[in-house]
Amino acid sequence: MFRFLLCLLIAAGFSQAIQAQAPLSPPEKCATMFMDSSLRAKYPQLGTLNDFERQLQLKMIDIKKRMASSRQTTTVITIPIIVHVVHNGEAVGVGRNISAAQVQSQLITLNEDYRRKPGTRGFNENPVGADIEIEFCLATIDRQGNTMAEPGIDRYNGNRANWTINDIDGVLKPSTYWDPDKYYNVWVVDINDPTVNGQLLGYAQFPSQSNLPGIPANGPASTDGVAIYYRAFGNAEKGTFPVLQAPYNLGRTLTHETGHWLGLRHIWGDANCGDDFCADTPPQASASSGCPVGRISCGSTNMVQNYMDYSNDACTNIFTQNQKARIRAVMEISPRRNTLLSSNVCGTLVASRPVSNFQANTRRVLLGGQVRFTDISSGFPTKWEWTFEGGTPSTSTEQNPVVTYNQPGKFTVTLVTSNALGQSDPLVRTQYIEVLNQGLCADVTNFSGTRTVIPEPGGRGYLAGQNSKRTQAVSEYFDNSLSYSNLSGASLRFGVAKAAQGAATESVVTVTVWNGRGFQGGPGAILGQKDVPLRVILDDVTNNRPTTVTFDRNVPLFGLPYHIGVTLPYAAGDTVALVTSKNGESLFATAWRQNQRGDWLRYADSLGINVAHDVAGRIGMKPSVQVAASSLFINPGEVVTLNASGASIFSWSGTGLSSALGAQVIAQPTRTTSYTVSGSGVDLCTAQATIQVYVRSGTVTANNPQVEPALTVTPNPSEGQMVVSFSSPLKGALTLAVRNVNGVEVVRQSYQKTGDTFEQQLNLHSAAGGIYFVEIRIGEQVFRKRVVKN
Template identity: 65%
Template sequence: MLKRILFSGALLVCGFYSGSAQQIPAWQQLASQPAREQCATMQMDSALRAKYPEMGSRAAFEKTLQERIEQIKKLERTGRLADVVLTIPVVVHVVHAGEAVGTGRNISEAQVKAQLETLNEDFRRKPGTRGFNDNPNGADIEIEFCLAAINPTGGTITERGIDRINGASNFGKSTWSKADIDGVLKPNTFWDPEKYFNIWVVDFAASDDRLLGYAQFPSQSTLPGLSPNSGAGSTDGVVIRYQSFGNAEKGNFPVMQAPYNLGRTLTHEVGHWLGLIHIWGDANCGNDFVDDTPTQASESRGCQKGRVSCGGTNMVENYMDYSDDACFNIFTRGQKTRMRAVMEVALRRANLVNANVCGTSVVARPTANFRAENLRVLLGGQVRFTDLSTNFPTSWTWTFEGGTPSSSTEQNPVVTYNQPGKFRVTLVASNAAGSSAPFVREQYIEVLNVGLCADQTNFSGTRTVLRQPGGTGYVAGQNSRKTKAVSEFFDNSLSYNNMHGASLRFGVAKAAKGAETESIVTVTVWNARGFQNGPGAVLETKEVPLRTILEDVANNRATSIVFDRNVPLSGLPFHIGIELTYVAGDTVALTTTRDGESLLGTSWEQNANGEWERYRVRQGLNVAHEITARVGMKPSVQLTASKQFVLPGEPVTLNARGASIFSWAGQNLSSTLGGQVIARPTQTTSYTVTGSGLDLCNATATARIYVQPGTITGVPTALPDEALTVSPNPSDGLTAVSFRNTSRGILTLSVRNVAGVEVLKQQYQKTDDGFEKTLDLRTMPSGLYNIEIRVGEQVVRKKVVKY
């Protein structure tokens, strides 16, 4: 999404990219301050792609988009392409605080109409208006926008294309932050984005009061190379500051503020909404994927006609720059081709031209139509279906071959598929005029019985450790900018539901105390529900000894970790990364691709103020971290240790989970079976647990316990099995236990089943050499049991069979 920002009473326009908030310094400070992005479109898009994995990757979208652009260009060269004018229906949600219509935030119908008139002038390059230009590369986009006449229920809209929302009475808010807009306002007020282009006109909160607006980048379609899921329908559209919505030259609109009072904020944001990137490519001399826009070093300010950068004259009049409203007047032919291609490959955009809501309502039977967010899912995965039927149906009858449920009367049902294969979906839509013919998609949903456990990574390129540009330290590690954390975004496009571990490759690891360090590095998993798909809430953390990372770097291997539990992903995007602490002499840095080898925008950093942003936006770097997520649809064995650094013989509790039966290997274990054991290592030792009894992605996990120099504390002496007598064995469960040694004190008798679950525990006072007790297991199920007797530092075990 993209935003504009005010400085000292002035607003700035924001550009296309995938949703990022932008701030603009005062014009008089531009010469001495680095340029700052003023559009939040890129930032918001990134956040949404994390929150909604079904949106797929920007790189996949760009690949398919470029393929379609080339097809269009070929048709244009042969003269076989005649563009038709596409008409997009618009609803403007005017968000006010109870003011009278035409006052303050509750802008007038005339102001709304002035804005739509301006938008059409710009997109049609209309002669005699500010939207016209005589640039040889200038283009009539042949896209028009109409104010909707019919609301989602089929009724007539009193003020055409306007939906007035009292934010104060409905939501208790007069001003709106980005988080509240996308988290509260949009989901509760949007109209079907398959039929309406949603525009929200708001008063931004103080935290965002320099913003002019932002847009949501087009999500993807079922074409090759694109995710079949659109996602984020509840947030799709454009948000504009009410003081910049309209055109001051077309009426008396006192709330509008120069120099962003001529309606070009919406033109710029609609460019983003239709797939255009900022003209400078959001990088120094970057790529906006359009051939006929000149390369430029950064955004323009004011109206810097004649500005030269990157070896040529910049097109500061282009709507996708950051110039003032009065300066804008150009979309190029290449930008037209890109926007027209988006209208074909982005299904939600393409469906708008068939909505037929700008005319009068016609009562007729529906024509059924639908699409699925996922056409391919893993076994046990879910698919959300979206109704696209025309003529305002009021009831729906779905049939899902192979699905659960097998039928539904919801408009947009969610179906689970628990068997592999390709399955048919049928829809009949009805209204007062009758029912549609059944609409059938044969072999529409493919359910895969493979890949239920997978390793996922965005890394593909040359392994590199990036030094911090213009400072000291490392981009993906401690540096002079005091970066607090770095992360890698995973879109989770196949909707895996859990993650058991991860692999992170470090290129640098240093410790002030060398190999004896007890410092730790925290690996963190976040959900992707932060701003613009950035890191949100923490899902899990894992403390990794810096000593482990030192060993891995020295041996040129990645650091593998197993989380303490199967991290719930819920089929949604997520981030994995590290939190950075600043201790003198301790340094780590992750490896990345070389700059330019990854265009996905998946690498993020948290600055010293706690603000997350993509490397691409903040540092102009296009890289991916070398991080691998180990995900699955099945559980895995997880292992947690109560301590990682101990004195010799000091007890460590090891807990395993994820399976029903566990067996252990390692030094000085209290047991080799069970979900919990006590280890008393006398030297640095790795303990491995193996799980069974369930269908698992990963059946083993290992914990390494580091033993510090020191005096060995008491380690239980394992006595020979002969010291314990159990008779009869096998038995019906009633058996005599006899144990003899010279120890005195509290004696603990415990019994565990084969799964390691403790089924009986009793304590006695041992006052003689001999101990005898009748053990009654007759109420227990038949099977193998492990009897353990512990007195002081001595322990003895024996297996017993109950038939």
């Protein structure tokens, strides 16, 4: 849905003094994809860019058909703008506190570009250019329904000279934004961020996708809009504005960023000869700079005059017909874009009798679930009267109430709003909310049929396990049609488990949860993992019972599809295989496997076999108690750290514990021991979890120290602050790194190890919650430890 587009980066060393009027350095490459990935990692419920593209392309096809048959609506869309002028106490019209005339010059330019009107020097007259049929107006009515003294301008003293990107999105925007359902928010601010080598001309946030779950209140809704560097906002040809600097002084930065805000991609597709999903923009190898008219790359003449390239302001002069179709599609399908059309804040009336309107974050809810209703009424109501059939509460006078539904059925919602000028007509939406007869905690499986273990066709081994074709992993797909938010555990039935003769007793099988955003719905990124000792699976197979797993933390599902399965290491001759249904007993092609090349394939597509794995997930809309240990296997006398999560109060049972209470305890078992933790203080799906710590045979004394290298990270899981300890006789240059599940390095530090032990504090507070791998590299040897950041 959303994405941040950090565009037109200015090279390091550019003077920040207002009186220094040297031209801006050429722009650096935009950090678009990096920031988009960061945003989607923080809010996975946004879906992927592909999710957004699929729906957008379908709507574009419809719009193009209407345009071709002359049935396309020609009504000009008007979007209201509120410009937040962020200053440091300067007088109006001085420095960062730009004048109303400079704001007006920018608005005129924006309308020239989106309506294909000739500008001061004949801009926008490209013969293949499109009139987007969108105009922008400065809001004349504020959030309270009052007439604004300066139309469209909200002056804000930020009490600082400049702002980093993190501070803009984390502090400035959330504290100053106006309702994005009614206003297009534009922040004009002195952006100076060392992570992008200094000044940044601007960045925008992509529109949201209408069929995805609601956005957190403090998430993208409070950052929706565009931030523009104050020295690139306005048009120097429409007045005297000393702060503006060439070659970005003609107002095209806001035209470019508004294009992103309306769903346009960079014309080069952010890749060498990439795709911007508009067929009438020729492919090009990279961003342009200056005005290289006639530039040829990717086998065609580049459209360097397009507003979505990086050419100088004086060069750009065109949007295309496909870009128009894309923008118009966004205005139809994106929630916070289409509601702008009825906001009526550019009119001359301060208020009128309200017209009631609302939206819900979901219209299908589980039994006992909650729905958040958002008022989007026009006319600036001051009073709200809601009626919720089947809901608790059944009535409300809040503007944006949250309602719980405890009985199944389809229910009506009614809203009446009023202000000093009168009351609206009732808005009645019948059977608007559907409450499903399924609870907030559930077990889910696709398996139904005859339990069997199928041999690998044409080879040795098993279809759903280790085999001669070296299948790397197998998984079962779950569509999560009821939008459950988390997975606390799983149950997997193995039909085969063998340990190689003489193999170590510490072999493990890794149970893995992936999201369902891979190719054609296959496994994508890893959401959670848990190592299960092979000895446990051997015992479960012998006793004909499934193997149950409690994950280290509640695995976030975000209401989206996911996979549960196992990875299959080929070591020491160990063998495992999952139970499946018989071929043909499953009709939904939910079984997947990862071949030796790493490609994920459906069994039905690659083998012509339609089965389901005997796998179940414990899912919920409420948390469950989870438990993790710093080590599963220890020597006698060693200690292990146990961490619990999911509740607010924890009590423990088991021998050798440092305490019976708390989220983290230390255990020092003398033999293999099970530890159980019980949670309370919050509403839980599962209030208890158990973990077993295996104690090796033999003794460890001070005269017989452990000489094998050992890497530990405590606490694990943690909130981000942890200690890395590494014991080894190896000495010399040591590298400490942290990688995410995709192998991307997020931390890298260098040290000199001079003794047998190395210990270092590690801070991952700024990292998103999830699974990471701590890596110690010394000489040619590498040691890794999996950690969980809550």
